[in-house]
Each structure stands twice: as structure tokens, then as C-alpha cells.
Amino acid sequence: MTKFDEQAVQNLFEKNLITENQFQEIKTYRVLNIFSLHAELKLFLYLSVLLFTTGIGILIYENIDTIGHIAILCLLLIVIAVCFYYCFKNSKGFQKAEATFEHPVLEYLVLAGNILTCIFIGYLQFQYKPFGEHYGLATLIPTVVSFFCAYYFDNKSVLTIAVTGLAAYVGLSVTPQDIFNDSNNLYASQSLSYSAVMLGVLLILWTIYSNRILLKKHFSLIFLTFALHIISIASISNLTNYDTLTWLIFAVVLACSTYYFYKVSYDNKAMSLYVFMILYGYIGANIFLFRIFEGVDFSAIWELFFFLLPAYFIGSIVLFIKLIKKFNKEIAE
Secondary structure, eight states: OOHHHHHHHHHHHTTTTTHHHHHHHHHHHHTTOOOHHHHHHHHHHHHHHHHHHHHHHHHHHTTTTHHHHHHHHHHHHHHHHHHHHHHHHSOOOOOSSSOOOOOHHHHHHHHHHHHHHHHHHHHHHHOOOOTOOOOHHHHHHHHHHHHHHHHTTTTTHHHHHHHHHHHHHHHHHHHHHHHTOOOOOOHHHHHHHHHHHHHHHHHHHHHHHHHHTTTSSGGGGHHHHHHHHHHHHHHHHHHTSOOOOOOOHHHHHHHHHHHHHHHHHHTOHHHHHHHHHHHHHHHHHHHOOOOOOOOSOGGHHHHHHHHHHHHHHHHHHHHHHHHHHHHHHHHOO
């Protein structure tokens, strides 16, 4: 048993949270040095699903002329049907709280069936165009299927596919409008950025609502992670905009986002949210300061900046480490 584990168990015993008998049993168990292969086995199952779906994609690509489109689509449809039939048959049905399969393999069958569904619809649209020129529908339908599977089977991996598909659909719905309006690239980028911020806000609002009605509360971290990245990247990309009003608006958005995710990271005890919140906030603050002083002539004191720059970055790294340690200590308490 490591020194940290010994101290943790000792603290529990001293606070009368465990009995002396439990204390001795924990020490005896730790001495055995038993470790679980559960995470490693799940990783191999996840890799097997990725390799299987990748292999099907390569098979389709290399034998497209030999096998034929109809045969490939029928094969995909059969595999999808088998996956979902087995999953529906052995699932416990939809539950608002966190649910698990009795066998972990079923979780990855859901993932495989969902990925193959995306491949099937994408291939069908590419080859036969059943949705015409409405390519957004070819993105929206797999997204809806992914959300349904994620909530019905309680699958976080499928949920990430669903949110990614939703983000792709928002991007596809905005870009064509900009093209038809003869907009330049800068305007298109702004429109996409505003849509990204709106999507991030909607994800946050959905998370708040889901937590209020106790609907899959353990999905919150996934939604919040996507929201943090989407809002922060959209804001930072527009801080270099030439239009003063635009970059000021996104500076305010980034500041509000940083504050909100600072609070949320503590509420959820989420280290990942806290780390990325600091990084995005740091990048945004530096760009903001540069924009504020870009019109000032520092030619007379540029040597001072040259010597202070290394100290600034070293100090930033030290501060970052201290913040992480402080966060770990506070959430542990």
C-alpha cells in the first residue's frame, strides 16, 4: 500500500468513518496488490469497434466496383439490424437515471451500430442522393438517431457523436446562406461564430434543464465540455477581427464563458473543465491586452519587453500549476 493510500485510510479510521475491523481488512486487501483489468478490457473493446468500422470503410472503398452499391448497403443494413436487435433485446429500456448493461459488450455494440448507421446514411446520400441537395438532412438524421441511442441505451460515446453531428449540422446550415448572399470569408466566419456561440449556450441550457428534471445528469460533463470548447474557440478566433465592435463582443462572451465554467468546474469537480477554462481564458486575455495596446508605440522600451517576456511566461506556468494544485485541494475537501 502506498504512503498516500495508507494516510487516506488512516484518516478515515481516525475520523471514525470506518471501524477497526474495516481498517484491518482494507490494509490486508491493499497488501495483496490486486489490480483490475476492467479499464484495459473496455479500451480493447473500444479499439475493436473502431477497427471494425474502419475496416468496413476500407473494404467499401477498395471493392466498390466489384461488390456493388446495393450489396454494400444491404450488408451494412443487415449488420446494423443485428447490432440494434441484440441491444434492444438485452437492454433494460429507457431510464432517466444512469443505467448500465448487464454485459459491457452491449455498450460497444450500440456504438458499432450507431457508427455503421452514420456510414450507411452518408453512403446512401453520396451514391443515390435520396435527400436531394439537402445535405443537412444527411447530417441531421444520424444526429437524431445518435441522440436517441445515447439516451435510450445510456451511452456516452454515442452522445459525443450526436453532439458532433449537431455541430456539423449547424455549420452546414449557415455556410450556404453566406455563399448565396455573396458574403466574404470574414462575414461567413462571423456568422459561423455566432451560430457556434448560440449552440454552446443551448447545450448549457439543456444541461441545466436536464439536471433540474434529473434526466441523465451524468451526461452534463459531456455537454459542458463541448460548450466550453465551442464557445471559447469561436470567441478567440474573433478576437483578431478588424471590426472593433465584433472583437469587443466576443471578448465579453469569452469573459462570461470563463467565469461561468470556473463556477461549473467547482460544482462538478471537473478538472478537465477547469484546465481548459484557464487555457482559453489565458489565451483570450493575452490577445485582448495586445488589441488594447496595439496602437501604442513601444519602440522606446522594446528591450524591456524583451527581457520581461521570459519571466512573464515562466510566471504564467508557475501560476497555472498553483491554480491546479489549489483546485485539487479544494475539491478533495
